[in-house]
Amino acid sequence: MKITDITLDRLRYDLDPPLRAAWDPQPRRSVDATIVRVHTDEGVTGIGSGDTMDGFDAFRHLFVGRDPLEVSRHVRAIETCNVHGGHYWPLEAALWDIVGKVVGQPVSVLFGNAARRVPAYASCCVLRSPAERREVAHRVVAEDFRAMKIRIDRDRVEEGVAAVAAVRDALGDDYTIMVDLNQSWRMAGDTAPATDLASIRRLVRRLGELGVFWVEEPLPYADVEGFRTLRAENPGLRIAAGEMLRSMPELLRYLERDVLDVYQCDVVLAVGMSRARTLAELAALKHRAFTPHSWTNGIGVLANLHVAAGVGGGPFFEFPYDAPDWTPQRRDFMLAEPLRVDDTGHLAVPDAPGLGVVLDEDVVERYRVGA
Ligand SMILES: [Mg+2]
Incomplete structure (x- = not known):
C-alpha cells in the first residue's frame, strides 16, 4: 500500500452569536478546522484533524509514496518536522485511521x-x-x-x-x-x-x-x-x-x-x-x-x-x-x-473500523476557506 497524496481541507465556521472562551482576549466570531486526508493507492483514505497543519506543504514529500502502515517511521518523521515546521500530529491520526480500516478494527x-x-x-x-x-x-x-x-x-x-x-x-x-x-x-x-x-x-x-x-x-x-x-x-x-x-x-x-x-x-x-x-x-x-x-x-x-x-x-x-x-x-x-x-x-468509541470519523461532505464544501 502506498500514500498517493495528502490533502488539507481548511474550514472556517461562523459563530453567531460569537463565543468568548476564558482564554480569548476578544469574542471569537468563527472557528477554524483543518482536515487532513491521507489518500492511498488501494482506495483507503485516512482522516485526521486538530492542529492547523500550517506549513505542511514543505514536508508532504516525506510521506507521499511510502507505506501508510509504517506508522513508527512516520511518527519519527513528524517529530523531525517539529523544528522547522509545525506539529503535524493530525497526520498520525489519519494514518492510524488507515491502519484501523485495513485491519477492520477501531483504533482503540x-x-x-x-x-x-x-x-x-x-x-x-x-x-x-x-x-x-x-x-x-x-x-x-x-x-x-x-x-x-x-x-x-x-x-x-x-x-x-x-x-x-x-x-x-x-x-x-x-x-x-x-x-x-x-x-x-x-x-x-x-x-x-x-x-x-x-x-x-x-x-x-x-x-x-x-x-x-x-x-x-x-x-x-x-x-x-x-x-x-x-x-x-x-x-x-x-x-x-x-x-x-x-x-x-x-x-x-x-x-x-x-x-x-x-x-x-x-x-x-x-x-x-x-x-x-x-x-x-x-x-x-x-x-x-x-x-x-x-x-x-x-x-x-x-x-x-x-x-x-x-x-x-x-x-x-x-x-x-x-x-x-x-x-x-x-x-x-x-x-x-x-x-x-x-x-x-x-x-x-465508535464501532466502525479506524477512528470512526463520518464527515458531512456538503458541510465541508460549504465552509471551505475560499469557497
Ligand atoms: Mg486545560
Missing part, C-alpha cells in the same frame, strides 16, 4: 482495548457569574455528565471561586468538579507574568476545601518544583497538567520527578498518538493517571478518545461543552453527527 482496539467507553466530563470554557455557572451546572447534570470542569481567570479569582462554590452547593458534595487555571494564560501575545506561587498556593488550598477533584495547570510549566509543592500541600486533590508540553523529554522529566497526578498530553496537538500511549503506560506503571486534553474539534476528540479508551485512560475524559455557547454542534460542525455522551455520561 489497536491501542489496547482497555475500554469501549469512557466517563466524560463537561469541560466548560466561558467565564460566567456564579449564578450563570450554577444554571449551566444543572444543565450539565440533566445531560448526564457525571463531572464538570470550570475555568478560573487570573484576574477574576474571587468570582471563579464563588462559581465553584455555587456549583458545589447546587450539585452536592459527591459531584466531581475540576478546575482549570490554564497557567494564568490566554492566547498568543499575552506576555503578562503568571500568578505567583504564593497566590496559587492559597487558591489551591481554597479549592481543596471545596472538594475539587483536580486542579489543572495551576502554574506555568517552568515551575516544576511549584507543582511538587502543590501536590505535597494538598493531598486531598490532584494536580493535572501536560496539555501544552510538546516534547517527550519534557514529559518524561515530569514523570521521573513525579510532579503530577494526571498527565494530559493531547494526541493531535502535543506528542501524537503513539507517544501518548507510551506516556500513558509509563504513568500507569507509576500509579499516575493519563487522560488527554481534547479541546479541538470532533475529529480531535475521537483521536484522543481512541487512545484514552485503548490504554485505559481516565478516570474522566474531556468533552468540550459549555452550552449554549460551546455545543457539540459548533465543535463538530464537520461531522455527519456531533459526538454526544450516552445517558450514563459515557462517551463511547
Whole structure:
C-alpha cells in the first residue's frame, strides 16, 4: 500500500452569536478546522484533524509514496518536522485511521482495548457569574455528565471561586468538579507574568476545601518544583497538567520527578498518538493517571478518545461543552453527527473500523476557506 497524496481541507465556521472562551482576549466570531486526508493507492483514505497543519506543504514529500502502515517511521518523521515546521500530529491520526480500516478494527482496539467507553466530563470554557455557572451546572447534570470542569481567570479569582462554590452547593458534595487555571494564560501575545506561587498556593488550598477533584495547570510549566509543592500541600486533590508540553523529554522529566497526578498530553496537538500511549503506560506503571486534553474539534476528540479508551485512560475524559455557547454542534460542525455522551455520561468509541470519523461532505464544501 502506498500514500498517493495528502490533502488539507481548511474550514472556517461562523459563530453567531460569537463565543468568548476564558482564554480569548476578544469574542471569537468563527472557528477554524483543518482536515487532513491521507489518500492511498488501494482506495483507503485516512482522516485526521486538530492542529492547523500550517506549513505542511514543505514536508508532504516525506510521506507521499511510502507505506501508510509504517506508522513508527512516520511518527519519527513528524517529530523531525517539529523544528522547522509545525506539529503535524493530525497526520498520525489519519494514518492510524488507515491502519484501523485495513485491519477492520477501531483504533482503540489497536491501542489496547482497555475500554469501549469512557466517563466524560463537561469541560466548560466561558467565564460566567456564579449564578450563570450554577444554571449551566444543572444543565450539565440533566445531560448526564457525571463531572464538570470550570475555568478560573487570573484576574477574576474571587468570582471563579464563588462559581465553584455555587456549583458545589447546587450539585452536592459527591459531584466531581475540576478546575482549570490554564497557567494564568490566554492566547498568543499575552506576555503578562503568571500568578505567583504564593497566590496559587492559597487558591489551591481554597479549592481543596471545596472538594475539587483536580486542579489543572495551576502554574506555568517552568515551575516544576511549584507543582511538587502543590501536590505535597494538598493531598486531598490532584494536580493535572501536560496539555501544552510538546516534547517527550519534557514529559518524561515530569514523570521521573513525579510532579503530577494526571498527565494530559493531547494526541493531535502535543506528542501524537503513539507517544501518548507510551506516556500513558509509563504513568500507569507509576500509579499516575493519563487522560488527554481534547479541546479541538470532533475529529480531535475521537483521536484522543481512541487512545484514552485503548490504554485505559481516565478516570474522566474531556468533552468540550459549555452550552449554549460551546455545543457539540459548533465543535463538530464537520461531522455527519456531533459526538454526544450516552445517558450514563459515557462517551463511547465508535464501532466502525479506524477512528470512526463520518464527515458531512456538503458541510465541508460549504465552509471551505475560499469557497
Ligand atoms: Mg486545560
